[in-house]
Amino acid sequence: xxxxxxxxxxxxxxxxxxxxxxxxxxxxxxxxxxxxxxxxxxxxxxxxxxxxxxxxxxxxxxxxxxxxxxxxxxxxxxxxxxxxxxxxxxxxxxxxxxxxxxxxxxxxxxxxxxxxxxxxxxxxxxxxxxxxxxxxxxxxxxxxxxxxxxxxxxxxxxxxxxxxxxxxxxxxxxxxxxxxxxxxxxxxxxxxxxxxxxxxxxxxxxxxxxxxxxxxxxxxxx
Amino acid sequence: xxxxxxxxxxxxxxxxxxxxxxxxxxxxxxxxxxxxxxxxxxxxxxxxxxxxxxxxxxxxxxxxxxxxxxxxxxxxxxxxxxxxxxxxxxxxxxxxxxxxxxxxxxxxxxxxxxxxxxxxxxxxxxxxxxxxxxxxxxxxxxxxxxxxxxxxxxxxxxxxxxxxxxxxxxxxxxxxxxxxxxxxxxxxxxxxxxxxxxxxxxxxxxxxxxxxxxxxxxxxxx
DNA sequence: CCGGATCCTTATAGATACTG
DNA sequence: CAGTATCTATAAGGATCCGG
Numbered sequence: 001x002x003x004x005x006x007x008x009x010x011x012x013x014x015x016x017x018x019x020x021x022x023x024x025x026x027x028x029x030x031x032x033x034x035x036x037x038x039x040x041x042x043x044x045x046x047x048x049x050x051x052x053x054x055x056x057x058x059x060x061x062x063x064x065x066x067x068x069x070x071x072x073x074x075x076x077x078x079x080x081x082x083x084x085x086x087x088x089x090x091x092x093x094x095x096x097x098x099x100x101x102x103x104x105x106x107x108x109x110x111x112x113x114x115x116x117x118x119x120x121x122x123x124x125x126x127x128x129x130x131x132x133x134x135x136x137x138x139x140x141x142x143x144x145x146x147x148x149x150x151x152x153x154x155x156x157x158x159x160x161x162x163x164x165x166x167x168x169x170x171x172x173x174x175x176x177x178x179x180x181x182x183x184x185x186x187x188x189x190x191x192x193x194x195x196x197x198x199x200x201x202x203x204x205x206x207x208x209x210x211x212x213x214x215x216x217x218x219x220x221x222x
Numbered sequence: 223x224x225x226x227x228x229x230x231x232x233x234x235x236x237x238x239x240x241x242x243x244x245x246x247x248x249x250x251x252x253x254x255x256x257x258x259x260x261x262x263x264x265x266x267x268x269x270x271x272x273x274x275x276x277x278x279x280x281x282x283x284x285x286x287x288x289x290x291x292x293x294x295x296x297x298x299x300x301x302x303x304x305x306x307x308x309x310x311x312x313x314x315x316x317x318x319x320x321x322x323x324x325x326x327x328x329x330x331x332x333x334x335x336x337x338x339x340x341x342x343x344x345x346x347x348x349x350x351x352x353x354x355x356x357x358x359x360x361x362x363x364x365x366x367x368x369x370x371x372x373x374x375x376x377x378x379x380x381x382x383x384x385x386x387x388x389x390x391x392x393x394x395x396x397x398x399x400x401x402x403x404x405x406x407x408x409x410x411x412x413x414x415x416x417x418x419x420x421x422x423x424x425x426x427x428x429x430x431x432x433x434x435x436x437x438x439x440x441x442x443x444x
Numbered sequence: 445c446c447g448g449a450t451c452c453t454t455a456t457a458g459a460t461a462c463t464g
Numbered sequence: 465c466a467g468t469a470t471c472t473a474t475a476a477g478g479a480t481c482c483g484g
Contacts, residue, residue, distance in 0.1 A: 008270065010330055010403070011339035012346075013252055013316055016323030023457070026243070030235055039466050048230065050458050055467060064328065079466070089325075092318040094235055100315055101238030106286065108232055117233035124234075181232070245476070261447050272477050277448060301447070 019064050020090070024049050025057050026097075029083065029090060032067065034116055034149065035163035036082035045114045066090070098124045115144040115177045122151075122184060123161045127216040132156025138207045143174040153211070171203035184215045241286050242312070246271050247279050248319075251288065251305065251312060256338055256371065257385035258292070258304035267336045288312070320346045337366040337399045344373075344406060345383045349438040354378025360429045365396040375433065393425035406437045 006018035020026060024046065031037055031045050043054060058081055061067035066087035072078045098121070101107065119142065133156040141164075142149040150164035175183070179198040182188035190209050193199035201208050228240035242248060246268065253259055253267050265276060280303055283289035288309035294300045305312075320343070323329065341364065355378040363386075364371040372386035397405070401420040404410035412431050415421035423430050 007249065008330070008333040009249075009339065010333050010335040011252075012320040012323035012326075012329070012343065014249060014323075014339070015326055015329050016319045017248055019323070019326065019328070021243070021245075021248070023243075026239055027229065027231075027236060030233075043466095048458080050460090051467065052469085053457060056456095090322055093315065093322055096314040096318045097238045098234040100312055101234035101236075101241070103311075104234075104237055104241065104286075106241070107234070107237050108230070111230040111232050113232040117231065117236070121234065262445085265447095270477075272479095273448065274450080275476065278475095 016093075020061070020066065022057070022060070024053055025061065026094075028054070028057050028061065029066065029087060030094060030120065031114075031116055032081060032083045032087070033091070033094065033120060034161070036070070036080040037163075038078050038080050042081070045116060047112050061087070094120075095124050113177045113181065115147045115149075115180075118177045118181045118184070119144070119147075119149050119161065121181070122211075122215055123158065125184075125215045126158040127214050128157075129216075136210060138170045138204075138211075140170070140207070140211060141172045142180075143172065144177050144180060145174075151211070153214075158214070171201065171207050173208055174200040174202075183212050238315075242283070242288065244279070244282070246275055247283065248316075250276070250279050250283065251309060252316060252342065253336075253338055254289065254303060254305045254309070255313070255316065255342060256383070258302040259385075260300050260302050264303070267338060269334050283309075316342075317346050335399045335403065337369045337371075337402075340399045340403045340406070341366070341369075341371050341383065343403070344433075344437055345380065347406075347437045348380040349436050350379075351438075358432060360392045360426075360433075362392070362429070362433060363394045364402075365394065366399055366402060367396075373433070375436075380436070393423065393429050395430055396422040396424075405434050 007014040009015075020029065027046055027049075028042060031042055037045075039054070039058075042058075043049065043051065046054070058067060058069070062069055062081075065084055068082050068084050070080050070082060072080055102121075102125075136153055136156045138153050140151040140153075142151060148164055150160070150162060151158065152160040175193070175198060179188060179193055183190065183193060183199070188198075190199065190201070190205060190212070194201065194205075229236040231237075242251060249268055249271075250264060253264055259267070261276065261280075264280075265271065265273065268276070280289060280291070284291055284303075287306055290304050290306050292302050292304060294302055324343075324347070358375055358378045360375050362373040362375070364373060370386055372382070372384060373380065374382040397415070397420060401410060401415055405412065405415060405421070410420075412421065412423070412427060412434070416423065416427075
C-alpha cells in the first residue's frame with residue numbers, strides 16, 4: 001500500500017492518495033491515459049525514474065486494479081501495461097489537476113517535454129464550453145516521432161484521442177512536442193511553422209487550424 | 223520545491239504535483255478547506271505527521287501561494303493558516319479525488335476519522351444533479367465537538383459550509399464524526415441516532431433529514 | 445499551552461550495474 | 465526487453481526539548 005502504510009484515515013481523499021499518491025505513480029498513470037505502453041516506453045517517458053521504482057509502482061497499480069498487465073499477441077509478444085476501467089475513471093482528477101497546474105505562475109518552461117504531455121493538454125483543454133460546431137467532423141493523425149496519435153472530432157466534439165499504430169485519417173500532422181506546444185499556446189502559427197519545416201500537414205490545413213483553435217486554457221472559474 | 227527537486231517536466235500535471243503532491247501536503251490543504259486552522263489543530267487532525275514535516279509543508283505551501291499565514295487580532299493573537307484564493311481553486315481537484323476514492327472497494331472503515339473529512343464529504347457529495355428544491359432554505363449549525371460548522375442551503379443549493387465560531391442558525395445538529403458518517407451513508411437513521419443519544423437536534427428535525435438525504439455518492443460517470 | 449526546532453532512526457527514492 | 469540487486473542519498477516518523 002501507499003507511503004509508509006498510508007495515512008490511515010477514513011477519508012476518500014486520503015484513501016485515493018494512499019492508492020495513487022506516491023511519487024511517480026500519477027505520472028505512470030498519465031502515460032497510460034493515451035493507450036498501452038511497454039516498460040521501456042514508460043522509462044523513456046519518465047526520465048529520472050529508477051527501474052526499481054517503476055517496477056514497484058506498476059506492481060502496486062496492478063494490485064489496486066488501476067493498471068492491467070497484458071501480453072501482446074505473437075509475433076510481438078511484448079508485455080504491455082494499460083489502464084483498467086477503474087484507472088480510466090481517474091480522468092476527472094487529472095483534468096482538474098492539469099487545469100490548476102497550467103495556471104501556475106511557476107509553471108516550468110524548461111525540462112523534459114513528453115509528447116504525451118502535450119497531446120494530453122490538447123485533450124484536456126479542448127474547448128467544451130462554447131457550443132460545438134456541428135459541421136466539424138474529421139479524423140487526425142498526429143505524428144510526434146516516434147509517437148503516433150489519432151484524434152477524432154465529431155460534430156465539434158473531441159470524441160477520441162489516443163496513441164495509435166494503424167494510421168488512417170483525413171489529415172496527417174507531423175511535428176514535434178515543442179512545436180506542438182507552441183502551436184497550441186499561440187506562440188507559433190501554422191504558416192510560420194510550416195515554412196520553418198517544423199510542421200508538415202498532409203491534407204486540409206484548415207482542419208488543422210480549427211483543431212488548434214479549439215484548445216483554450218481554463219480561466220479561474222473551473 | 224517538490225520532492226527531490228520535482229519531476230522536471232513541462233507538464234501541468236507534473237507541475238501541480240511538484241507544488242502540492244508531496245506527502246501530507248494535500249491533507250494539510252484538505253484541513254484548510256473548511257476554514258483557517260492553527261498549527262496544533264492541524265497536528266491533531268493529522269495524526270502521524272511529524273512536527274518538522276508540518277512546518278516544512280506550511281512553509282512550502284505559503285511560498286507557492288496556496289496557504290497564507292495570519293495573526294488573529296488580540297486578545298487571541300494566535301497564528302493561523304488559511305487557504306489563499308489560489309488554494310481554494312484546488313476545490314475541483316479534491317472533489318474529483320474524493321469522488322474516485324469513495325468508490326474504492328478498499329476504502330478503509332477503520333482508522334482516524336476527522337470531523338473535517340466527514341463534513342467535507344457532505345459538501346462534496348451534496349447532490350447537485352437533481353433539480354434543486356427552491357422551497358428549501360435553511361442554515362444549519364453542525365456541532366462535532368470540539369468542532370463547529372455552519373452550513374447554508376439556499377433554495378436547494380448548498381451555498382456555504384465551513385468551520386464557524388459564531389453559532390447562529392435555524393437548526394443545531396450535535397453529534398460526532400462517526401455517527402454523522404453513518405447518517406450520511408444511510409447506515410443510521412435520524413430517529414434511531416436520536417434515541418441512542420448519538421444525535422441531538424435543536425430545531426426542525428425535518429430540515430435535518432432533508433440535509434442528510436441530499437448527500438449522494440457519485441456513480442461511475444463523474 | 446502554543447509554535448515550532450533538534451536529534452536520531454528507519455523507509456524510500458536515485459543511480460548504476462547486472463541478469464533471465 | 466524486462467526487469468532485479470546493490471549501494472548511497474534524502475526525507476519521513478517519532479520523541480524530546482525549548483523559547484515566547
